[in-house]
Amino acid sequence: MNILISTLVITITVACSNIIDRYISGIASPYINSLMGVLVALIPWTNHLVLAFNNEIFMILILAPLLFFEGQTTPLLMVGKRIKRIIGVALILVVISAGLVTILASQLLMITLPSMLIIVAIATPTDATAFEAVVEGRKISQPLRNILKMESLFNDATGIILLQAGVLWLITGQLSLGQNLVALLKSAVGGLVIGAVFALLIMACRQFFVRSANNVISSQTLFYLLTPFCVYFIAEEVGVSGIIAVVIAGLVHNSEANRSRFSSPRQMHLGIQLGRFGTEILNGAVFVILGISLVRIFRSQAPILFGSAKWLIVGVTVYGLLLIVRYGYARIFVGNHQPKTAILFALGGVHGTVTLAMTFSIANRITPQLFNFVIIVETVVIILSMVVPTLLFKWLLPIDGDEAIREKQLIKMRTAMVTVGIKSLNNLSLSPTVKASVIYDLRDQIRKNSLRSFFKQWRIFTANKTMMTNLQSVEQRRALMQAFDTERNYLYNLAKNHVVSSDYVYELYSEILLAESLVLDPRNQMI
Incomplete structure (x- = not known):
């Protein structure tokens, strides 16, 4: 003991x-x-x-x-x-x-x-x-x-x-x-x-x-x-x-x-x-x-x-x-x-x-x-x-300023990729409930959702776990996949045109893949 x-x-x-x-x-x-x-x-x-x-x-x-x-x-x-x-x-x-x-x-x-x-x-x-x-x-x-x-x-x-x-x-x-x-x-x-x-x-x-x-x-x-x-x-x-x-x-x-x-x-x-x-x-x-x-x-x-x-x-x-x-x-x-x-x-x-x-x-x-x-x-x-x-x-030894530069660049890139991901939702016919939920999830990638909005979402989900029909759940999953695909294409073009370091692209790309795995994995209980 x-x-x-x-x-x-x-x-x-x-x-x-x-x-x-x-x-x-x-x-x-x-x-x-x-x-x-x-x-x-x-x-x-x-x-x-x-x-x-x-x-x-x-x-x-x-x-x-x-x-x-x-x-x-x-x-x-x-x-x-x-x-x-x-x-x-x-x-x-x-x-x-x-x-x-x-x-x-x-x-x-x-x-x-x-x-x-x-x-x-x-x-x-x-x-x-x-x-x-x-x-x-x-x-x-x-x-x-x-x-x-x-x-x-x-x-x-x-x-x-x-x-x-x-x-x-x-x-x-x-x-x-x-x-x-x-x-x-x-x-x-x-x-x-x-x-x-x-x-x-x-x-x-x-x-x-x-x-x-x-x-x-x-x-x-x-x-x-x-x-x-x-x-x-x-x-x-x-x-x-x-x-x-x-x-x-x-x-x-x-x-x-x-x-x-x-x-x-x-x-x-x-x-x-x-x-x-x-x-x-x-x-x-x-x-x-x-x-x-x-x-x-x-x-x-x-x-x-x-x-x-x-x-x-x-x-x-x-x-x-x-x-x-x-x-x-x-x-x-x-x-x-x-x-x-x-x-x-x-x-x-x-x-x-x-x-x-x-x-x-x-x-x-x-x-x-x-x-x-x-x-x-x-x-x-x-x-x-x-x-x-x-x-x-x-x-x-000189100060390693690369880490500070890296963090600033990653924040800038992450914000831009989420912006294009959210814009891609305009090409889809989504119900207001599904669209609001998807935008909330995408904004979480850049931590732009306030603590107040989190508790609001948590209260809604806790009070009514069946707030989405099965059809809406499928719609939500497909919308997230569309947004993630758009984000990856954005990063791919940055790397292809040598706009930023490939290491930065790889890090954000892996984040998207991990996020998408939570959406696609049939074993998880989050959607």
């Missing part, structure tokens, strides 16, 4: 923060999510309802499906073409960063090497969701965005193995490089194999049923939604990287979707919408949880915070050294040795709740004193990795 209440509070907070985000411009939505999480933690009643952060629950219930959905948006072919670069940033860069920063920070700050390796290993994996937060509203080259995304999808396994090595070094007093390398390869390759094998098996089963007369969309959708949880759980039970396994499973499903999208359009459309919905909600939940966790960490670590500034010095030093190493790596291997690209790559190494999850995973394996110190240091690293690039990107 407690976990259900906690989930409910977090979900409501995500929903509210996403609505608030629509009314606040200039602040990225993840920051709104985080601030709402802070508010939840500051209010005693709501803070009491949310359970303490549990890394295992977080990894399997939030991170696993989120990475699965993100993997689905990435073509497997693109990963194959960039495999060398992915290995470089997800393996070599992480190992180099951990080695150099551990040695330098240990010497500078007089902290033992094992303890410093633990701190640095936790701070090396990056977070794609957090990166999207700091870069929101800014233009960044697609190749650089892609490599930063690939890095964050695959570098968690390397960081986890290095963290395990640091903990064992601290406990036993010995660092076994060979054993750790074998463990890393086993974890990464094993996760890849488990993810690919189980995704292929699930895909084969799905395709067998979807191409038969016994396909059940509800069952297929359940299997689809359960895939990341099952793959992650199996991989972790086997002892390999569950994170890499769910990413690979997502990549496999991307290829499946591209080659079976017309075999069951309803099922495919539902899957796409669920994926987008899940990604948006889980992204919001990640930052709400981050905000709640940060407040609780600062509250619980008050003695450390006010007793010494060492935690701040260590956090700033670790983050600064990681930036330097990332910059040096990028100058050599990324972006044709361009200084600006290297700076953007270095700043793009943003950290988030994955860092917290890794920190809490060692809570019972190290002393309470060291754990308290590590968690407050990692909190500093998380905050710096988000705040510093957010501020610097204002000077380094």
Whole structure:
């Protein structure tokens, strides 16, 4: 029951923060999510309802499906073409960063090497969701965005193995490089194999049923939604990287979707919408949880915070050294040795709740004193990795004004297409009741119907569901089809004459097709 209440509070907070985000411009939505999480933690009643952060629950219930959905948006072919670069940033860069920063920070700050390796290993994996937060509203080259995304999808396994090595070094007093390398390869390759094998098996089963007369969309959708949880759980039970396994499973499903999208359009459309919905909600939940966790960490670590500034010095030093190493790596291997690209790559190494999850995973394996110190240091690293690039990107990256232009153009085009659609009704002999109903429906495409008119229509329909005869219902359906056909022809001519971007036309065209599907689908109950 407690976990259900906690989930409910977090979900409501995500929903509210996403609505608030629509009314606040200039602040990225993840920051709104985080601030709402802070508010939840500051209010005693709501803070009491949310359970303490549990890394295992977080990894399997939030991170696993989120990475699965993100993997689905990435073509497997693109990963194959960039495999060398992915290995470089997800393996070599992480190992180099951990080695150099551990040695330098240990010497500078007089902290033992094992303890410093633990701190640095936790701070090396990056977070794609957090990166999207700091870069929101800014233009960044697609190749650089892609490599930063690939890095964050695959570098968690390397960081986890290095963290395990640091903990064992601290406990036993010995660092076994060979054993750790074998463990890393086993974890990464094993996760890849488990993810690919189980995704292929699930895909084969799905395709067998979807191409038969016994396909059940509800069952297929359940299997689809359960895939990341099952793959992650199996991989972790086997002892390999569950994170890499769910990413690979997502990549496999991307290829499946591209080659079976017309075999069951309803099922495919539902899957796409669920994926987008899940990604948006889980992204919001990640930052709400981050905000709640940060407040609780600062509250619980008050003695450390006010007793010494060492935690701040260590956090700033670790983050600064990681930036330097990332910059040096990028100058050599990324972006044709361009200084600006290297700076953007270095700043793009943003950290988030994955860092917290890794920190809490060692809570019972190290002393309470060291754990308290590590968690407050990692909190500093998380905050710096988000705040510093957010501020610097204002000077380094231009504003992405395309989105504002796009929205204005879409509003203009949508208004024009609805106007021609309504005019086309003049060519039809419609009863006043049918014509008024059709015009109301068409105006809804541009949200020109007032709340008052909606309640008027709702009252009429609710009071008398049979206000239209069967003949009038058919007449209404045909009138809407005529109007939608006119709207599509209008958009087709715009694209044909290259008046506007084809992307704008495709977006509005798809809206019309979805609206018409509601009219034509014999299974719906709306007409």
